[in-house]
Amino acid sequence: MSDRQVPSRLVLLSALGLAGVVAAVGCVASQSPVNSKDQDILTAQAGTTLGVYSGRHYNTDKQLYARFTASTGIKVKLLEGKDDALIERLRTEGKASPADVLVLVDAARLDKATDMGLFQPIRSAALQRDVPANLRDSKGRWFALTRRVRAVVVNPKLVNPASIRTYADLANPALKGKLCLRNSKSVYNQSLVADQMILQGEPATRQWVKGMMANVTQPMFTSDTPLARAVAQGTCGAALVNTYYVARMLSGEGGATDKALAAKLRMVFPKPAHVNISGAGVTRHSRNAAAATRLIEFLASPSGGKGYAEANNEYPLKGYGNNPILKRFGNFQADGVSAEQMGAKNKAAVQLMEANGWS
Template sequence: MTLRPVLTIAAALAGTTAMADVNVYTTRQPELIQPVADAFTEETGIAVNLAFVEDGIVERLEAEGKRSPADLVMTVDIANLSQIVDAGVTQPVESEVLNESVPANLRGENGDWFGVTTRARIVYASQERVADGEITTYEDLASDKWEGRICTRSGLHNYNLALVSAIIAHHGEDYAKEWAQGVKDNLARKPEGNDRAQVKAIWAGECDISLGNTYYMGKMLQDEEQTEWANAVRITFPTFENGGTHVNVSGVALTQSAPNKEEAVQFMEFLVSPQAQEVYAEANFEYPVLDSAEASELVQGWGEFEADETDLPTLADHRAAALRIMEEVNFDG
């Protein structure tokens, strides 16, 4: 049998097809998912059509309603996954394969969504100005020993709100507000740019440490200009005083319309297979959710850590409080 090529972008989703495909709306660049989509097609003969939807994915699904061609939504961060589920544009999935492969703290309580890979929210530290082992806990980032030494992106970004949500989960809202104020007082500059921009600032001597996601190290090392920034820092894995290292997730959910539900669930199950987990993690410099799958050699070289066991739905529940706290301390001001 001749396999049809994996299609990309919204043109592939126009109208219906003669045989069932899997149609995916993704907030991630399609090239990040393409390798695992190709592997699925090679194994099953089912084409995967990827449409990049950078913003307004919920609004698009709501507008399309039952006519939506999308079977699956793939996105990053528990806040985005929760927003999509809460909007009522997805449906739960009952699958022994998914439940056995994805740890309970990395999937929706009712099978509303499933984690595919994880990433740690860590500290990038200057190779020259920060001693190895000097950074131990997230709580310590509010210590005045870091005054004028921290860079970060907006405190209102989902990545940082998830971290504040985890602080709330461990210590309560009052402590979280004091912590947020302490970190703000330690900033070397007003929050700006993305995670990679903070590493560039360390390289330039503007600050000594920054908050960031692990996979950005891999992305910087792929970029000729940014390799110098990456080599100026080391990854450190802080923990919570009563827990592990904060992690977030990239995940997948089945849409309410799902015209090709059976094939879509098949693709979801493939995403957590050992083969797909290693392919996907390799392409994105992230960590597999499947215990038996290994991270890429580069990612393993960053060191080992114990992931915090706070379940992600709990972090989603604290997001509103985290946002209020960051606004009350005027973190970006």
């Protein structure tokens, strides 16, 4: 996801010549029958081109945008890039930005963009219905689209998977020299620490981080996939990774070697599990807020969201989905922490990590 090196590129998705035909999608359109005033609004939106800045980059995302265009007549002009670069670009462009929708990965980044005033609040009955309250901003500035879990992968030859039931178990001295971690620059780790601060309180989280640091004897990793490989190869016995990295390895997308390595791993979901999100909001200076809202409604809907989640082996907003690779991991029990609270705790989490040796 965000750690893949993919160059930014502009992709204009085709108009498909359907501007005159508007099918019913989303909040406004879901009211039936559509009265003439609503029909006028829909027809007006049909000629719109939405600028979408996205920290995601999967070909299947583009198919989803094309589906949206086919059913609404609203075109999508997509700019993909790294989350932080897109945030900076939007800030610099200000009112002149062509972006109407900003899609970001991780609650901490959504919070950062919110603090910078890059989103405008929107009201949508469809989003209230489709996005659980703990997975959206309380003021309507962003909404989750997919879920991912930061879980533990274990090499069962080195660490008994049953010995890890909670995140706290990673601080058990029995894991000394066996636990490997990604560095504290990782927003995924920052959000996990923020999540634990909310659930367990600061003193317990500090002790937990200290305990883990005592167990880590190898250099910190810079991304999740090498971390998963190191556990599979036996260089490490256990590590924290996002579920979709292991699912991607298991899918064979990264080659036969990774697939064989991933087969050696056991996925352990700590109880309860830390869930993070990818999400989107309407940009502050969007002149097409109604059409932009419809796109977010489509992406958060069970139908659109399914495609968005499957593209990256993520979980939908509700339930576990039908991805056969994810089913092999079993089900997790989400800890229910609010993504908004988690984002707000980011700075405190970074400070706690730095003060306790997480480099």
